[in-house]
Amino acid sequence: MTSKKTAPVKKTVPDPRKSASVKKSASAEQKPPKDRPAKPGRKPAAARKKQPVSPALSAEDRARLLDGTHHDPHTVLGAHAVPGGVAFRAFRPYARSVTVVSGDLRAELHDDGAGFFSGLLPLREVPEYRLLVAYEGEVQETEDAYRFVPTLGELDLHLIGEGRHERLWEALGAHPTTHQGVPGTRFAVWAPDARGVRLAGGFNFWDGTGYPMRSLGSSGVWELFVPGIGEGELYKFDITRPDGSHTLRADPLARRTETPPATSSVVTASHHEWGDAEWLAHRADIPVHEAPFSVYEVHLASWRPGLTYRQLADQLPRYVGDLGFTHVEFMPVAEHPFGGSWGYQVTGFYAPTARLGTPDDFKYLIDALHRAGIGVIMDWVPAHFPRDEWALAEFDGRPLYEHQDPLRAAHPDWGTLEFDLGRREVRNFLVANAVYWCEEFHIDGLRVDAVASMLYLDYSREPGQWIPNEQGGRENLDAVAFLQEMNATVYRLCPGVVTIAEESTSWDGVTRPTHHRGPSGFGGLGFGLKWNMGWMNDSLEYLRHEPVHRAYHHHEMTFSMVYAYSENYVLPLSHDEVVHGKHSLVSKMPGDWWQRRATLRAYLGFMWAHPGKQLLFMGQEFAQGAEWSEAHGPDWWLLDPAYGAEADHRGVRDLVRDLNSVYRRTPALWQRDTDPSGFQWVVGDAAEDDVLAFLRLDAEGNPLLAVSNFSPVVRHDYRLGVPDDIPAWSEVLNTDAAHYGGGDIVHPHPVKTEPQGWHGRAASVRLTLPPLATVWLRPA
Known part of the structure; x- marks a missing residue:
């Protein structure tokens, strides 16, 4: 309910400047004097007036809030105009007392037990108010989170429901903002199968009991605005599964995370001021397939181990610019729990890894590269995600981001899960993610990892482990539609950006426009470029021979x-060719x-x-003899003149x-x-x-x-x-x-x-x- 500003509240208790405890849950009924009978034809006073209601919560609402299964806590908590005045209800576990403060009014609410407090004040309308919450040894004055209207509008919810919210990161996740004139953070998460969702974080000692979120109808979105919470706060969502059990989950749209192995999401806002306007203005001048395009592939964490994003910004543009590459390609920078995955098992799809700094630090690095005239490609991984119990797997208690069919959910090669690309909200999550990196971080291109594993239902599967599509074929029609939508959306919204497919089969039309149909009957996938894996394999095989x-x-x-x-095509000599016993490029060659x-x-x-x-992986530009290791990176000492370099x-x-x-x-x-x-x-x-x-x-x-x-x-x-x-x-x-x-x-x-x-x-x-x-x- 929206509160309205009113004139100062007059005395409603004997002495409003003193803490007045509301001891009764309902006002006493006024009865006519016993010595004066009611006039003939006149109704009793009780019938003429509405009976004042009890401000205390019902047993059912109390139980649902305690269990974390209440879908709409804002209807029962906060302040509400009711017969007899305004009912105030607060749910503050571990609090000793809760007092409503409005102007000169101070009214201590009745302690209803189990962290519930209530009171009925004889006010005509809901006033502007705050809460004084007393804990053992501490008193906090705060806004009441349950007096605010939803922060998401009908258009947001409509687009989310249809899977067409192209700026999904602006609707879901955590956003510091001012709402109804009050600074705080709005939280929103998609969890349609949840029986309830609560917010837990450092601000409530990781006990989300007193921070239930409200369900916004059939959208599956849960929302809560928390006043007084700002940047840097840690948080997760406490989700009640359909079976009544609880799971504590990181935010799928968190834009910042803790440094692994810690797994919390972090409230953040960007303050970076970009200096690459000239670069962005001209990057679309020449189509990429008609322009010079030579790429230096980099694993940021091991290029110069120990450097942060900002330290890399001082060294990487100078090095790459000196060698004359037009672009760098970052191996995945989205947050991932296991460094040994090189970033290819993503848990935080909207957050640059915190290992090297903050999101603004990452923007600083990209800005520095752009100002040096160097484009930035980023590896993007929509093919799969890991099973970590605090991340996306069975997020709200049932398969949500992964496919419902176990045969379609498990990736056979990597022990991970595959996205359910037939679900519109999941497609939206990924399409918006592609746009997010391009718009928010000024990324110039997305190299999409493992496209072949997405395109075929029988990829790495034996007969009996896959089910043909509705046409009887082995093509994953959901993946085809997703890739077409992703490419079309990125090219429409982000001029000058290129998408690049790592696709190792003979699929027809990977770089054909989506509206052009080929012999296979499918429209093109719409990528700008494709890695030429055939050229790479054939040429390296030739050179291995004496x-x-x-x-x-x-x-x-x-x-x-x-x-x-x-x-x-792109001719790729990537990291995949210099690891796992394949030897470095120079060590593949025969002879002395x-x-x-x-x-x-x-x-x-x-x-x-x-x-x-062209694409060349770091270390191969100076003929490193050893395989790449993410633990220590390139052997830079080989360039020291003391070694005859x-x-x-x-x-x-x-x-x-x-x-x-x-x-x-x-x-x-x-x-x-x-x-x-x-x-x-x-x-x-x-x-x-x-x-x-x-x-x-x-x-x-x-x-x-x-x-x-x-x-x-x-x-x-x-x-x-x-x-x-x-x-x-x-x-x-x-x-x-x-x-x-x-x-x-x-x-x-x-x-x-x-x-x-x-x-x-x-x-x-x-x-x-x-x-x-x-x-x-x-x-x-």
Whole structure:
């Protein structure tokens, strides 16, 4: 009930300035004097007046509040106009007394036992009031949380019910705010199967008994505004399950959490002032598939172990900017309880991990990268979530975020649970989450993890462990609809943002617009880019072989061009390729240390020239020999000159810097990544030579010639067919250069085009191909 301001309340008890205890639960009935009979035809006074009500709670309401099963505590607690005046009721466990204070009025409520207090004051309307609550050794003056109207409106509840609240984080969760002129925090949580929900936190000694929340109808949302609660307070929701048992849960939409292993949610508000307006204004100028896009993948907690978000903001932009990458990609930063999961088992989908700082600290890091001209991609994990009993699993006592069907709920590979993507509220939770990171944290792209595991009902399942869809197929139609909705929503609301699928199958149309149907009958999934797992697997398999055997595996380096334009691709050399016994990139290569480094340099040169965008995991840019460990991160000491790093590790890092530099200045290498006219084979069948050569062309037809020699021998006067309208070619990059640690077989002068036809072209050039090296040339 909304309270109204009134004139100062006049005396309603003998001395309002003294604490007047309301001793009776109802006013005495006024009766006519016994010596004066009632007039004929006149009703008794008791019939003319409404009988005053008892302010005390009924036994049923008391029991429901004590059990945590009351759906609408605001109707029975607080102040309510009733016959005979205004009834005040408070539920304050452990309190010695509760006194209503309104202007000059001080009225101590009757102690009804078990933490309940009540009183009936002869007032005409509900006044503005506060409560004085006396505990042993302490008296608190506070607003009454049960005098406030709901903080969520009908539109919010309607959109939540329909699963279309695109800014769900602004409706649910904890938000410091001023409500009805009073500062406090509003709490809201979706728990449709709960018999009751209470709020527990540090402010009530983790006993939610006296803080029941109200159910907002059929929406399944429970809400409570708590005056006087502000930023930094810890809280959880005490949920009464359908069987009557209780579970204490973190807020699914908490925007800040405690540092693991602690699991509480934290009330927070952002105070960061962004300085990246120029970046945001121009990030959509060029579509990402037509722009330079080279990505440095980072695990923030181990890049430089011990650094906070703000300390990373001082070092990471400088390092990445020096190497020339256009973007960084953060492995998942959403809160996760187990650091060894690298962030891929998320419990706090709306909270950056507290291990490195606050949400505003994380914004500071992104802001610093943007001001340095570096975009930010974030790994996003909607495929599954862990079973921790304080998080999302059976959140309100029954499967809620996970699928009701056990065959659909359990992820077979990771011991986690899969989201019920057919439930509109769950889809809303995830779609809004994607928008949240882009809007609130200015993220420039979402790399969606494990898309393949979402798309197929039989993913990692044996016959009998899955049920076909309504069409009899193995496609997860709910996941298809969800991914289409997520991509369409992000692209509509967040201009310049790109979504990237980690998808390892031949699903048709991953990067096709959602409204375009393909041969499979499904619309496109709507991603902007897709990881080319086939290119990664094939090329690494080719390079694992000794050079003498590579002739028999030559197709593994050329097959990618058969399907290169079926999707918009990223070429990923990610963290997954340098862990769990797979060895680091340089350690995958055969031969001695020199040959391994040379092969890695040649491979990186081939990769940067190949159609598609590039992604390289941290530590691989300087040929780290050991696998990545999240415990200690990259082996930075390898770059120390005292260890001879100039020729070994710093040389590879310098190559990566130059690859990015030439790449960004050469539109032929990125402008037509998704257009077949931007690529021409020069020679793709020289298997016996272990040589691949091709042309990349920009929109005006300007070429770059890339030649890779994956054999350990020098190939002199190696003739290659080239366009006859270019008189000479200059070498712009050679991975065998001495300053990269190579043998320095280079072309210091332009190479003239000769009129001798070769490889089906009217002209040709003769090159000296260094061993295990890639050479780039462009018109002199």
